[in-house]
Amino acid sequence: MTEPDQSADPDSPEGRGGAASVMPAAPPGSGRGSLDRRRILGAAIEYIDENGLNALTMRRLGAHLGVEAMALYRYLPGREQLLDGVVESVIDELYGDPDVHLAAAHGWQDYLQRLAHGVRRIALAHPEVFPLVATRPPAAPWVRPPLRSLRWVESFLDALIDSGFTEESAVAAYRAYSSFLLGHLLLEVSQKGVKISPRDEPEGVPEAIEGTDLGNYPTVVRLEGLLSLDESAAEFEEALENLLERLEVVLREGRSPRRGDARA
Amino acid sequence: MTEPDQSADPDSPEGRGGAASVMPAAPPGSGRGSLDRRRILGAAIEYIDENGLNALTMRRLGAHLGVEAMALYRYLPGREQLLDGVVESVIDELYGDPDVHLAAAHGWQDYLQRLAHGVRRIALAHPEVFPLVATRPPAAPWVRPPLRSLRWVESFLDALIDSGFTEESAVAAYRAYSSFLLGHLLLEVSQKGVKISPRDEPEGVPEAIEGTDLGNYPTVVRLEGLLSLDESAAEFEEALENLLERLEVVLREGRSPRRGDARA
DNA sequence: CCCGGCGATTTACGCTGTAAACAGAGGCAG
DNA sequence: CTGCCTCTGTTTACAGCGTAAATCGCCGGG
Numbered sequence: 351m352t353e354p355d356q357s358a359d360p361d362s363p364e365g366r367g368g369a370a371s372v373m374p375a376a377p378p379g380s381g382r383g384s385l386d387r388r389r390i391l392g393a394a395i396e397y398i399d400e401n402g403l404n405a406l407t408m409r410r411l412g413a414h415l416g417v418e419a420m421a422l423y424r425y426l427p428g429r430e431q432l433l434d435g436v437v438e439s440v441i442d443e444l445y446g447d448p449d450v451h452l453a454a455a456h457g458w459q460d461y462l463q464r465l466a467h468g469v470r471r472i473a474l475a476h477p478e479v480f481p482l483v484a485t486r487p488p489a490a491p492w493v494r495p496p497l498r499s500l501r502w503v504e505s506f507l508d509a510l511i512d513s514g515f516t517e518e519s520a521v522a523a524y525r526a527y528s529s530f531l532l533g534h535l536l537l538e539v540s541q542k543g544v545k546i547s548p549r550d551e552p553e554g555v556p557e558a559i560e561g562t563d564l565g566n567y568p569t570v571v572r573l574e575g576l577l578s579l580d581e582s583a584a585e586f587e588e589a590l591e592n593l594l595e596r597l598e599v600v601l602r603e604g605r606s607p608r609r610g611d612a613r614a
Numbered sequence: 615m616t617e618p619d620q621s622a623d624p625d626s627p628e629g630r631g632g633a634a635s636v637m638p639a640a641p642p643g644s645g646r647g648s649l650d651r652r653r654i655l656g657a658a659i660e661y662i663d664e665n666g667l668n669a670l671t672m673r674r675l676g677a678h679l680g681v682e683a684m685a686l687y688r689y690l691p692g693r694e695q696l697l698d699g700v701v702e703s704v705i706d707e708l709y710g711d712p713d714v715h716l717a718a719a720h721g722w723q724d725y726l727q728r729l730a731h732g733v734r735r736i737a738l739a740h741p742e743v744f745p746l747v748a749t750r751p752p753a754a755p756w757v758r759p760p761l762r763s764l765r766w767v768e769s770f771l772d773a774l775i776d777s778g779f780t781e782e783s784a785v786a787a788y789r790a791y792s793s794f795l796l797g798h799l800l801l802e803v804s805q806k807g808v809k810i811s812p813r814d815e816p817e818g819v820p821e822a823i824e825g826t827d828l829g830n831y832p833t834v835v836r837l838e839g840l841l842s843l844d845e846s847a848a849e850f851e852e853a854l855e856n857l858l859e860r861l862e863v864v865l866r867e868g869r870s871p872r873r874g875d876a877r878a
Numbered sequence: 879c880c881c882g883g884c885g886a887t888t889t890a891c892g893c894t895g896t897a898a899a900c901a902g903a904g905g906c907a908g
Numbered sequence: 909c910t911g912c913c914t915c916t917g918t919t920t921a922c923a924g925c926g927t928a929a930a931t932c933g934c935c936g937g938g
Contacts (some may be wrong), residue, residue: 376868517836518840589790649917
C-alpha cells in the first residue's frame with residue numbers, strides 16, 4: 351500500500367527510515383504530560399500535517415493537546431509566534447538528520463548535495479508547512495528561505511569559503527542555492543498538495559478545469575500527459591547538479607560569479 | 615525623490631512608465647460607480663498593495679469601495695474566490711504589458727526574456743500579492759505558479775515548440791522556467807518586504823536579530839555587508855541567462871533535457 | 879495552618895466570514 | 909398611475925476566531 355511512487359524517490363517520506371519525521375511525541379489524544387513549548391510546536395506541526403494550515407487555530411490546537419486555547423499563551427506570545435516557532439522547528443529537523451552535515455567534511459559539493467536533499471526531505475515530509483517556511487517574512491533580509499536559520503547560513507558560508515570560494519562567490523552561491531531550493535520545493539509541494547488533497551475546495555473536478563473549456567488550448571490538451579508526469583525527483587537532481595557545475599566554474603575561475611565578459 | 619535604487623532596475627515600479635500597474639480605477643473613496651467583479655478585484659489588489667495581505671477582510675474591502683461587506687457576495691462566492699480572483703487579475707496584467715508578447719515573434723529567447731521580466735515587474739509592483747500567486751493551490755498540478763494561467767502555459771509551450779523544441783523538452787523547459795521564476799521572485803519580494811515594511815511586527819530591531827547574539831556566527835557577522843547587498847536585478851538577469859543557455863544546449867542537441875551521459 | 883505563586887480555565891470583547899431576511903430603485907404590464 | 913418583478917445593496921444574526929483579564933485549583937514552604 352502506498353507503493354513507492356516510481357523508482358523509489360530517496361527523499362519521499364515512505365522511501366526512508368523516517369529520519370526526517372517529527373519527534374515521536376506520542377499519539378494525539380494521549381499527550382498528557384504537562385505543556386511545554388516543544389510539545390506545543392510538535393503538536394502544531396502534526397496538526398498542520400494532518401489537517402492543513404488554515405485548519406490550525408489556537409482553540410483546535412489546544413483541544414488537540416487536551417487543553418484550553420488560553421493555556422498555550424503561557425508558552426507563546428501569540429499565533430504569529432506560534433507559526434514562527436513551527437517554521438523554526440521544522441527547519442531544526444535538519445539538525446537531527448544524520449545525512450546532513452554541518453561541516454563540509456567530504457567536499458563542498460557533497461555538503462550542498464546532502465543539505466539540499468535534507469531540505470527536500472523536510473519539504474516532502476511536511477508539505478502543508480513548507481509554504482509557511484517559504485513565505486514567512488525573514489528576520490533579516492539575508493536570512494533567506496528556505497534555510498532561515500543563522501546556524502545554517504553560517505555553516506553554508508563556512509563550508510564554501512573553507513573550500514576555496516571567495517567571500518563574494520560564497521554569498522552569491524548562497525543566494526543562488528536558496529533560490530533554487532525555494533523554487534523547486536515550493537512547486538513540488540504545491541503540486542503534491544493539489545494532487546492528493548483537495549482540502550480547501552472539496553469538489554475536485556479532474557476534467558474541465560475551472561469551467562474553462564480547453565478547446566482554446568490545444569497544445570495544453572495535447573501535452574496533458576507529458577505535463578502531468580511527476581518527474582520532480584529527476585528535475586531536482588538535474589537542477590541541483592547544474593547549479594553545482596556552475597559553482598564549480600566560479601570556484602575554478604576564482605572570482606565572483608558576475609560574468610567577466612564571456613562575449614556572448 | 616525615491617531615486618532609482620542603483621543603476622536603474624528596469625523592472626522596478628519607479629523605473630518605468632507604469633505599464634505593469636493596475637487599471638486607473640479612480641481614487642479609493644471616489645469609486646462611486648456601481649459594483650462589478652473587475653472593480654472589486656482591482657480594489658482588492660490596491661488594498662493589499664497598500665495595507666498588506668492580512669489586512670484584507672471582506673468588511674474593510676467593502677468599506678474601501680464605499681459599500682457593505684455583503685454586497686461583495688453578489689459578485690464573488692466568498693473570500694477564497696476573491697483571493698483566487700486577485701491572483702488571476704494580477705497575472706492578467708501580463709496580458710496588457712506591451713513588452714510581453716504572446717507569440718515568439720523574435721525568437722524563443724526574446725520571448726522568454728520578455729515574459730520573465732514581465733512577471734518580475736508584476737512581482738515588484740505587487741510585492742504583497744506575490745506570495746499569494748506563489749502559494750495558492752493551482753487548478754491542476756501542471757498549472758504552475760507563477761504563470762498559473764492556461765493561456766500563458768499554452769503560449770509558452772507553443773513558442774518553444776514552434777522554435778524547434780521537442781514536446782518533451784518544451785515541457786521540461788516550462789518546469790525549469792517556472793521554478794526559476796518562482797524561487798527568484800519570491801525571494802526578492804520577501805526580501806523587499808522585510809526591508810521596507812515591518813508591517814506585522816511593528817518593532818523592527820536592526821541590530822541583535824531576534825535576540826540571538828551573533829557571537830556564534832562570526833562568518834555571518836563578517837559578511838554582513840556582502841549579505842545585505844541587494845543585487846536582485848543582476849542575479850535575476852544572470853540566472854535567467856544561464857537558464858536560456860541551458861535550454862539552448864537542449865534545443866541544439868534536439869532531445870529531452872534528461873542528460874544523455876556527459877560522464878561527470 | 880495559611881499562603882503565595884504557578885498552570886490551566888472561565889469569561890468577555892471585538893473582529894471575522896457568511897447565511898438569511900429585508901429594502902429600495904428602476905422597468906414593464908395592465 | 910398602480911401593481912409587481914427583478915436586480916442591487918443593506919440589515920440582522922450567528923458561529924468561530926485571537927486574545928486580555930479575572931479566576932480557580934493545586935502544591936510546596938513558612
